[in-house]
Amino acid sequence: MKTNWLITGGCGFIGARLVNRLLAEDRPPGIRVLDNLSLGRPEDLAALTSFVTPSFDDLSGPSRRVELIEGDIRDAEVVACALAGIDVVVHLAAHTGVRPSLADPLGDAAVNVAGTLNLLEGARRRGISRVIFASSGAALGETEQPITEERLPAPASPYGAAKLTGEAYCSAYAKSYGLGALALRFSNVYGPGSKRKESVIAQFMKRAVQGEPLEIFGSGEQVRDFIYVDDLVEAILLGAAADLDGRFEIFQIATQVETSVNALAEMIAEIVSAETGEEIEIRRLPSAAGDLARVYADISKARRYLDFDPQTTLPDGLRNTFRYFAQEAGSINDTDRLPSRAATS
Ligand SMILES: NC(=O)c1ccc[n+]([C@@H]2O[C@H](COP(=O)([O-])OP(=O)(O)OC[C@H]3O[C@@H](n4cnc5c(N)ncnc54)[C@H](O)[C@@H]3O)[C@@H](O)[C@H]2O)c1
CATH class of the missing domain: 3.40.50.720 (NAD(P)-binding Rossmann-like Domain)
Known part of the structure; x- marks a missing residue:
């Protein structure tokens, strides 16, 4: 049925x-x-x-x-x-x-x-x-x-x-x-379909496809699991x-892989360079309040009970995401494009 x-x-x-x-x-x-x-x-x-x-x-x-x-x-x-x-x-x-x-x-x-x-x-x-x-x-x-x-x-x-x-x-x-x-x-x-999102990867991608610098707030050592x-x-x-x-x-x-925002920005800059031949600048700005320093998960329970086994490496996923954003570049409007600050939460 x-x-x-x-x-x-x-x-x-x-x-x-x-x-x-x-x-x-x-x-x-x-x-x-x-x-x-x-x-x-x-x-x-x-x-x-x-x-x-x-x-x-x-x-x-x-x-x-x-x-x-x-x-x-x-x-x-x-x-x-x-x-x-x-x-x-x-x-x-x-x-x-x-x-x-x-x-x-x-x-x-x-x-x-x-x-x-x-x-x-x-x-x-x-x-x-x-x-x-x-x-x-x-x-x-x-x-x-x-x-x-x-x-x-x-x-x-x-x-x-x-x-x-x-x-x-x-x-x-x-x-x-x-x-x-x-x-x-x-x-x-993160991934294809996220053009309306304000997550850190979506914001980096929106900037990357416009050739604008990736902006990191604070030290960039904040760790997340993407x-x-x-x-x-x-x-x-x-x-x-x-x-x-x-x-x-x-x-x-989650994936149980920790990635700092600095490492993330560098990976995206490498992908942009490989895909378009363009160099993207990474710019550092003062930190804003509210960002947790380190968030990462242990997914043993999901592995054990659900047989959950995430397959996509961050570089592969980011490459697919960049290609999606490049394809959608014309349909991303100004309010989608440049909010005041990318969210790492
Ligand atoms: N994207 C992430 O990184 C992330 C991380 C943790 C949890 N989540 C959770 O996953 C879920 C989906 O996230 P997403 O990134 O696809 O979000 P999204 O904002 O892209 O999608 C949410 C959808 O819900 C609709 N919606 C909002 N308010 C509604 C309401 N009152 N009634 C009916 N529809 C409503 C919106 O129009 C939108 O289409 C959310 O519950 C979010 O909190 C997302």
Whole structure:
């Protein structure tokens, strides 16, 4: 029997890549995307597949091959309709990032806490037994490194606190109602499809394709774990197939490879030089507050239970990402291109 997936935030960076991966299956599942289009665009989905936009009255049966519902996870009625006929939920829709949450903590909580709770409640009422929640390393915050599922969380931002609360509700719904839920704590995700993102790699790429200097804030010795989007999508698929039996589990999803921002910038400069023959300058600027010095994860649990094994090396992933940004250069607008500061969180 065909499995029907609801992907919230499915027009976004990771969501669109997940849709694309599901469409490549031998027997593609039914896919329904729920997105308020605050960041993702229908064109991003249209570039992958044709889709229908059903009316809410039309949502009682299982989803057709690909459906897009323009709607908000803060709206419980919309969420309830979107869950009709669904077997697996991948909850990606979010107010994303540490800095936006510092500027608007209440807006962040409305989407990331109340929106997530709407979704869990809707899933419980529909008897859905599999929810995958996109959490983040930020849920752990300033804790001992490497981060593992056992560490005591100490969120250092409203975004991290909201993701931790989402995890707490997943746990509560599993224990109270037997809803099988997984929280995958993604590290820094990069790759093709990220032109609307403000992550450090997306910002470096936007500058690199314009021939502008890569700007490093502070010493550049901040360490992060960068995971290629296709490896991350693989983790979601492994999570969806895992035997949960109504339990809740958390997994760190990363590569377990530490890379400093300096090393990252140098790798990108080398790729630009090899791909275009142009030399890119690396410029250092004063540091800004709020950046954690070192964030890296131990992924033993995901390796053991999910058979998760990230495959893409950073140079290979960066090369693919640079080619994507070079191809998209004309469609990246000014607000996408030069924000005040690249985010390493
Ligand atoms: N990209 C990363 O490095 C990273 C790291 C850790 C965790 N995550 C988490 O993974 C998930 C996906 O991240 P992404 O990078 O693809 O983000 P993204 O911003 O590209 O995509 C999020 C999508 O959700 C939609 N959306 C936002 N608010 C919504 C709402 N209220 N109702 C319905 N749709 C809404 C947006 O329009 C967008 O299409 C998020 O939950 C994010 O917090 C991402």
